[in-house]
Amino acid sequence: MSATLAETLDAVVGAEPGGAATLADLVTEPVDPGILDEHAKREVRRAILTAVCVPGYQVPFGSREMPVARGWGSGGLQITLAIVGVDDVVKVIDQGDDEGVNAVNLRRLVINTTGAVETTEVDEATVIQTRHRIPEDPLSPDQTLVLQVPVPEPLRGVERNMATLAQMHAEADYARMWVSLYEDKVRNGVITKSTGYPCLVGGRYVIATTPIPRWDIPRLHQAPFLSLFGAGRERKIYAIPPDTDVEPLTFDDVPFEVERTPGASCSLCRASEAYLVEIPPSSFGAADGRWICSDTAWCRRRRSEDNLS
């Protein structure tokens, strides 16, 4: 986390420790404020605090213009920028891959403007920003997961009107959500929602779990780490504090199932108990199979451990 406010003020104004500098002094100082100035950071942090106090509630915030286009992680980026400082180690992944173009860009932005250090190893990171995946490695209570969210509203498919949506969340009236699950099952025999599956947080608010796959949903339930969800375009922040119940919405007699392909395993590290993605046989050069781990860092570490053992 960032240096204490007092230390920062001292550094800026050059006053004696304990002297009375003001936030105004801080703001007018000529040091490059980076992409997100302190006012904006403060607003984001306050939104985060509210979100943590009311798990699952979508807190509106004044989303700033970011050097990434709307819909490309500007919300997650603002959260990360608001909470990291020179002591932080940041990992950024996109679809589980540290080397995806977007992940690389975002990581560069964060590192260059905050003085934090980058990593691809989960156990070194203090903050992990992600789109679409939760890392396979278990996270600890000291780590924070920041998720990029395109559509934060779980009821978006069943209701358009903003006032009605606010009312539905306020009254915990999720009947329309249940109806859409019912219709899904009736039409398709199963509930087909695959990513962004709606979940009940802390027994109160229903959230959209961003585009993370079903595979990752059970890992949110009673997790030891903090998860922060940022939607820049929609201007909402919500949170799942550690040790919170997260239950995917489903009928009592329709168990929640995660994705599985029987018999599939990663062609690089042989893992079968991980989220796998399919690749066309011609583009990779793998000798056998068309599946690899989505979490590239995890897969790489498994392979290096295999080699060592």
Place this chain on the structure above:
Amino acid sequence: MTPPLTDVETPTQATVATAITEHSERDENVPVLSVRGLHKHFVLHNVDGRRVEGLNGIDLDVRAGEHIALAGSSGAGKSTLLKCIYRTYLPSAGTVTLRSPNGPVELTGLADAKLAAIRGREFGYVSQFLRAEPRRGALDIVARAGIARGMDRETAIEAAAVALRRLHLDESLWDVFASVLSGGEKQRVNLAAGTISPPQLLLLDEPVSALDPANREAALALIADLTATGVAVLAVFHDLDAMDRLASRVVVMRSGRIIESGPPDQVLHHLEGVAR
């Protein structure tokens, strides 16, 4: 003035069942129905505001087990009297007192909701016409009338079957929609529904007018049985023969008044050719 019924509940199965006490258990000396000074006039606001007289002071008692036939030419006020008692018409003056488990009830002053609650339960009205959902079967209609008066489902269906058989309604017609029945068939269903598990007082308004002679016989026999079980009956019939057979007393009306009252053989003799 008798106090009105207090705290009358909407009839549930249990309350209706307890209300249907055997008629013979009640105090024989108190008339089931007691009409005093009943007047009825109509004001036709939309014609020229004229006033039409219906009843000009009726005093009448009906006791358990009595069958009182109302005779007189049309316009005499026979149906009007029945409707004033049932309160389909609002009496203009006078009282209508009904014997009830909670004591006598004065019907003209009773609140609508309470009256609706005791109609069907304490006294019934059987008109000429069947008023029921067109798509219900005859057996269903009659059985439901019994259930509404406190019978359980099995007993009601059985009693309905017995009644329909008695009135010679062919079993093949028991399940067809009542709307497709003939006039005479409908009237028999109506009569069966009106008299199943009967209340202490029945008002009959030309209940066999559409029946051919054979069916009429059966219907009159059924009505005769009512009085045998202690039901008080006040009836309007078209024909003298029916009145002669059923009535314990004939009351002759003209221009809204009772002009004569006595046993059938005495009164009807005078009315030959008049009360058509």
Place this chain on the structure above:
Amino acid sequence: MTVYDTARDTAGDTSSDTRLEDATIAYSKAPSAGQPVLRVERLGKIFGDQNLAAVAHTGPNAGTEKSPDGNSVVAAWDVSFNVAAGEAFGVIGESGSGKSTVMRAIAGDHSSTAGSVWMQRRDGSTVDLLTMTASERRALRVDELSVVYQDAAEGLDLGVTAGGNVADRLTAAGWRNFGQIRERAAELLGRTEVPLERMDDLVRTFSGGMRQRVQLARALANRPPIVLLDEPTTGLDASVAAGVLDLIRSLLEELGIAAVVVSHDFAVIEMLTTRCMVMQHGRVVEQGLTDQLFEDPQAPYTQRLVAAARA
């Protein structure tokens, strides 16, 4: 601003108006036996300028519901009636009479200007609906008070299947078992004579009469003690309407639900209700037993209406 009136119900009501700690909701702990389940007291609704002075210039005597300055409509005023448990009560009138306004006031579809609507809840307590918040009234609509609208699109989600529309009410009441939800929906739709093979069709593809049947199934899903029906068969073909009317009557009888039936159609009121009231220009003109109102109407307006209906 709600104008309260403490006029006693003539049917021997013994409720006492004791305010609980929560002063925002008016409760009355009254014995439930013999109590009406719905008691409307001097209900009033003015649209537009909330100008109470307009009341004196509107009504049957003035021949209009609109105020002289044209800025207010006294859609309903001084409307009082009771409905007993299991009883069907009719509200009859021509357009502009205020009958739909009264229904919507009870349903909570719009606010009211004056009066009280006392409803007996499942736990036996009585509450004035007009003192509740919109949230609380919405919660009532799940399983204590249902509405069937003239336009089925208002009471249904056309983009959802017939079964889904019923499932909506069940899940709102907390049902979470898919199999049971489906079974109950099928049972209700069967009871309202919607063909089983159409249970999974979007309601948008249904005819008017079928839509009303789905609306009925949905309204009855959680067995509410009270249902409001607003012109339930208006706009349907005669033969279709007859079937729906039949169905409503047998459902009301079988389930012992208290109902308020609003209609301009005498046949509907006659078939479904035991007591009713006639409204004109926002006021109650006459009230009584349905058969008495139709065969021996007292008020000139009622006589006119009945004569026209019989013609």
